[in-house]
Amino acid sequence: MTPPSDTEVREAVLWAAQEMLRSGLVEGTAGNVAARLPDGNAVLTPSSLDYLDMTLDDLVVCAPDGCVVEGHRSPTSEKQLHLAVLNAYPEIGATLHCHAKHVQMFAITHQPIPAVVEEFDVYVGGDVECSDYRETGSQELADEVARRVADRAAVVMANHGLFACGKTPKDALHVASLVERTAEVVWGAQSLGPIVGVPDEIGAKYASYYRYGRTGKF
Numbered sequence: 001m002t003p004p005s006d007t008e009v010r011e012a013v014l015w016a017a018q019e020m021l022r023s024g025l026v027e028g029t030a031g032n033v034a035a036r037l038p039d040g041n042a043v044l045t046p047s048s049l050d051y052l053d054m055t056l057d058d059l060v061v062c063a064p065d066g067c068v069v070e071g072h073r074s075p076t077s078e079k080q081l082h083l084a085v086l087n088a089y090p091e092i093g094a095t096l097h098c099h100a101k102h103v104q105m106f107a108i109t110h111q112p113i114p115a116v117v118e119e120f121d122v123y124v125g126g127d128v129e130c131s132d133y134r135e136t137g138s139q140e141l142a143d144e145v146a147r148r149v150a151d152r153a154a155v156v157m158a159n160h161g162l163f164a165c166g167k168t169p170k171d172a173l174h175v176a177s178l179v180e181r182t183a184e185v186v187w188g189a190q191s192l193g194p195i196v197g198v199p200d201e202i203g204a205k206y207a208s209y210y211r212y213g214r215t216g217k218f
Ligand SMILES: [Zn+2]
Pocket: 030, 031, 097, 098, 099, 136, 160, 161
């Protein structure tokens, strides 16, 4: 498959950012999206701009060290978060952060979102852990999140929201939507009775498909 062009990556970031708003994963100007460009720099959504007014010209390009190399706006205040993950994992091409409502229920109770269906293991790699609390916009938050997505496509950010990653912005958005949907299902199911998970060996098998899809290795 031909790798996406510089323009296609930028279009995919803008599309995912706007779709994130349309699908209710964020409100207002919250959340942010980033992706690696073919030259190794990263394109990020800007700080505090309405998603529906955003154009390709508003996106900001940063070098791996965080220096702005292109764009007339400030990059998202979570720049370090996105760059930490893109720099740590060459197989990850895109990152997304949002304030999905049901995930935030888990974020404020510091609970993981369990991989209760096989599909979740395949796309996310297992339970989505809740991070330790770190202040928004800090390098400490970036390091904490990056550490937790070594073999997982998402992490609950304590008292904050959700971080998701994938090969493309569309993949990262799919992960975020799946995690939010599962958070809602788990929250609702708990009113019916205790959650019964997928058997461990089955969960491990499906999680191995995630790792293979991500790294090419089981
Ligand atoms: Zn946030």
